[in-house]
Amino acid sequence: MNQEVVKRDIRNLSPAEIKTFLVEHAEPAFRAKQIAEWLWIKSAVSFEEMSNLSKTLREKLQAHFAINAIKIDQSQFSADRTIKNTFKLYDGNIIEGVLIPTTERMTACVSSQVGCSLTCKFCATGYMERKRNLDPAEIYDQVVLIDKQARENYGIPLSNIVYMGMGEPLLNYANVLKSVEYLTSEEGLNMSAKRITVSTAGIAKMIRKLGDDNVKFNLALSLHAANDKKRNEIMPINEQNSLKALAEALKYYYLKTKNPVTYEYIIFNDFNDELEDAVELAKFCKHLPCKVNIIEYNPISFASFTNAEEDKTEAFANYLKKQGIITNIRRSRGKDIDAACGQLAVKEK
Structure with a gap:
């Protein structure tokens, strides 16, 4: 045969x-x-x-x-203009990517792996198995297709790219950096590295490697708790990458790149939304120049977490601001089509 x-x-x-x-x-x-x-x-x-x-x-x-170009299999349109795409890869695997339009920017949220191996308890992708890494070209293709979508639907090109879709970017390190090279090079899409953010759940040795490679893009750490016991509970990766190890790696990264870091903090009801949690976070923020994005929790069927009360969220943010920490409360986009932070997961057919 x-x-x-x-x-x-x-x-x-x-x-x-x-x-x-x-x-x-x-x-x-x-x-x-x-x-x-x-x-x-x-x-x-x-x-x-x-x-x-x-x-x-x-x-x-x-x-x-x-040329194994990826294709849009399906697009869903949210009431808030967010568009979620299901992309089909050449081998039949499926990933998701999102166009997030706001008044200030047009952002592509792209995936770096098929599935994820990190099993974060609050994230839908964490309940999928990791099948493989994406090639640099497969990451690049997501940006090209989402940019086309932005121009066709809203008449505006992409302004920003965030590696916050499926997968852990730093576990696909070489391919992610190569994809950034294609996106930022004059021989590629010529986008500014300052408009690209790579988000990690926190792998200390790879954060140090980012410093050694003197990357120009922005780094975001999905923190969600500044307390090892709590972080272990929701993010098993913290057991091998403690907050102390992460703080040391981030200081090294900052020393090498002079890039401030963004901490992403999903605020859960009755879990990490008290003043004492804010005090712990403020202390963690003292290690290097940074800002904090407080993110609404987006429910998923696999987990029983709920979003913190509005007054607690405001009090939490106000405490951080009083400590001189740049703090933003990020409202969810695309929640009605399961396109919001932590909701990306390929439904089994």
Whole structure:
């Protein structure tokens, strides 16, 4: 029985590998730059689109490589204009990504893994198994498709990208950094790194690596408790990455990059919403320049948490502000279509 040969995605080749292929197939090496422009600036999804390449070269590329572009399988529109997308990958796996429009910005929330291995108790994705990492091109494709969606529906291009969809970005470290390179490079989409935020549940050694690599994008830490006992309860990853270890890693990161950090704090009713929790958080904030985003909890069917009362949320935020900490209360977007923070999960069919 003949099994079809799975072609390698040309976007996973380095420029040097593409040049080698061209030379080996009697094509001029300078065509590599033209191919790269089609892939990363013009976001081509087929070799046929590459109109300034000869038909013979396009056929050679088609015979040896694929462009495994992701596709929108389904889009849901929220009453608040948020759009949630289900993306189908070349191997049949499904991920989700969200367009979040506000008056100040147009943000793409993208996934970095199929599923997640971290089992955070309040997050729908945490109840899925992690199937695989996304390639840099699969992350890049989400941005391209959501940008197109923003332009078509609202007449405004994307202004911001957050790696806050499915998966833990720092467990797909090399591919996430490579995707940022394509998004920010002049040979790619030429977006500003300052408009990209990568969010992590907190892996100390990888936060240090971000410092060593002197990244230019923003870092957000999903904190949700500044107390090891409570954080262990809702985020098992804290057992190997204690608050002390995270604080030391973040100080190292700041020393290397001079980038302030954002702490994300989902405020749960009768769990982490008391004044003593705010005192602990303020103490944790003293380690380095930072800001705090207090986030409404978005219910999921797997967990029994509920959102904190409005007056407690306000008191919590006011305490932090009095301590000189920049604090914002973030209202949920797309909650009616399960597109809000912590709600992304592929429903089993």
